Amino acid sequence: MSNSDFGLIGLAVMGQNLVLNVESRGFQVSVYNRTTSVTEEFVAEHPDKKIVGTKTLEEFVQSLATPRKVMIMVKAGGPVDAVIESLIPLLDKDDIIIDGGNSLYTDTERRDAWCKEHDLRFIGAGVSGGEEGARKGPSIMPGGPPSTWEVMKPIFESIAAKVDGVPCVTHIGPGGAGHFVKMVHNGIEYGDMQLICEAYNIFKAAGFSNDELANIFADWNAGDLESFLIEITANIFKQKDPETGKDIVDLIVDKAGQKGTGRWTVMGAVEQAVPLSTIASSVEARILSSIRDQRLAASKVLTGPSNTGFQLGDLSKEELVTMVRDALYASKIVSYAQGLDLISKVGKEKEWGLDLGAIARIWRGGCIIRAKFLNRITEAYEGDQQPTNLMLAPFFTGVLTDAQQNWRKVVALACLNGIPVPSFAGSLAYYDSYRAERLPANLLQAQRDFFGAHTYERLDKPEGEFFHTSDWPELIS
Structure with a gap:
């Protein structure tokens, strides 16, 4: 058997799906996992695929064609360093190590320097899209030297999602640029998810059923708010629990988890003095949700309007839906504006040469924040007169102008009824502060x-x- 075109270490779900994606594009792939049985089971499940299972790192490295292309898909932090340390003695000059996990970009810069000391090439590649994206086509954000990108380009472009025939991957910039952009992408993702949850919370307090919510989000997904997160939200409201027959969303405990990329984004924004109210409040909302025992105790002591229900009064359900839709759209624009502002500032400081239009373009497909209006963001940053802030691009200025009265009404309505909307309110405060003379x-x-x-x-x-x-x-x- 000939040597493999590509190698991957770490056969968790993301790793397995990436292997199947690469193999489906005509490449032979070698795989290695610390637990040998995982490798053997994975290879056995796909006997017709050009997948080479290996039992040791030495065997894995020897199975690869040069320059070797080794992608690491293990937990961020120490495990990545441990794998790199084990690989360095086995690799030859100009071989390429790719970290495809959610690594902190400063760790990526350190690893890049480490590999250079050993005449190896390193890529920190953010990969977004979850399990489905990994298998069918993710959005990929690789950072590193342009020459290394050229070597990886055929594989990355073949496995990435495609929108209008354009692969959702581009060379982001040198060093830690790829993982930095992926980090901010995840911060924007935190904002998107929290804004959707705040809309849901208002609707539930107003007495909407889950069937009604499924229809509302499905309608929104057919318009300007079309996005992956809106689409899956509509589907979530339709899901029944097979054990009880109840709606699964109502059985899930209201404690949100997180893996750290949102916090990293907020910490990076503080260090760079970039306002990030929408994303920061979204991270804080997850933290508050996690102290559920304290919240339950506080609910019996602290007073205020009931946040479990309110009367619509003269307001119809249709009017409330329009108001919340406008608040969500406007706040979503602010979240992206803040994230892109952070990317722009750090990119300039580090002289990465980041292209905001190209970044928005590769977010149009494959990734978690893929959305219809990313086409508009791409357009905003492709012209000669790029806006200093996304809100100042004519299209988005128009949306914010049209939506702001409903946006204000929604924040006021929520506050009067004791419904927490930290990201709606934080977005509006940012808008009002930014426009203040x-x-x-x-x-x-x-x-x-x-x-x-x-x-x-x-x-x-x-x-x-x-x-x-x-x-x-x-x-x-």
Whole structure:
């Protein structure tokens, strides 16, 4: 048997599906898993596939054609380092190691330097799409040297999702650029999911049935809000529990999990001084959901409007659906605007040469945040006059203008009825702050100067001149 075109380490569900995807495009694939029985079972389940199972790393490396292309699909952190450390003595100059997991981009930069010390090439590739995407076509965000991208391009383009015939993969940039963009992608995903959940919470409090919700989200998916997450949400409301016959969504405990990429995004935004209210509030919402025991205890002590139901009054269900739809659409735009702002700022600081239009283009298919309006984002960043913020692109400015009154009504309605909508409200606050000609930061600067002599600028003096008031009134006590 000839040597394999591609190798993959780590045969969990994502790894197995990626192997089947690569093999289906005409490539022979070698596989290795630390637990040999997993490898043997996987190969046995696919006897007609060009998949070569190996029992040791040495056998795995020897089975690959040069330059070797080795993709690692193991848990982020220490396990990735351990695999790389084991591979380095076995590989030859210019062989390629690809980390396809959800690694922190600073770890990717460290591993890139580590591999260079051993004359190896390294790619940090964000892969989005879950199990189905891995098998049928994910969105791939590879970072690394352009020359290494050219070697991997035939395989990556063949296995990626296609939209209008265009593969959902492009060379993102050097070093940790690929994993950084994937991290922000996941942050936007947190925002999208939370916004949908807030819409659901309002509808449930207003007395909508799950059948009604399934129809609402299906209708939305046929319009401007068309997206993978809206589509699966419509289907979730239709799912019955085979044991009880009840709607499965009503039986699931309201404690959300997370793997860390959302937190990383928020931490990165804080470090870069980039406002990220929609995504940050979405991460916080997951954390609050996880302290369920505290919430249950607090619900018996802290008072407020009931957040389990409210009367529509003069408002019809159809009117509420339109209002919530507009709030969701507007908030979704803000979430993407904040994420792209973070990508832009870090890209410029690190001189990665990131192309926001190309990034939006590869998010149109395969990935979790794929959505119809990504075509509009691509268009916004393809022209010569790129907006400094997505909200300033004419199409999105128009949507926000048309939607904002309903957006405000939804946030107000939720607040009056004790329904938490942190991401709807955070998005609206960002919009209002960004468009404000004047914010109350003048008072904040006065406070800083009062207690710490931090100085301030003046409206009636040239920009860049700083002043200090030395005779603020003394405190009474």
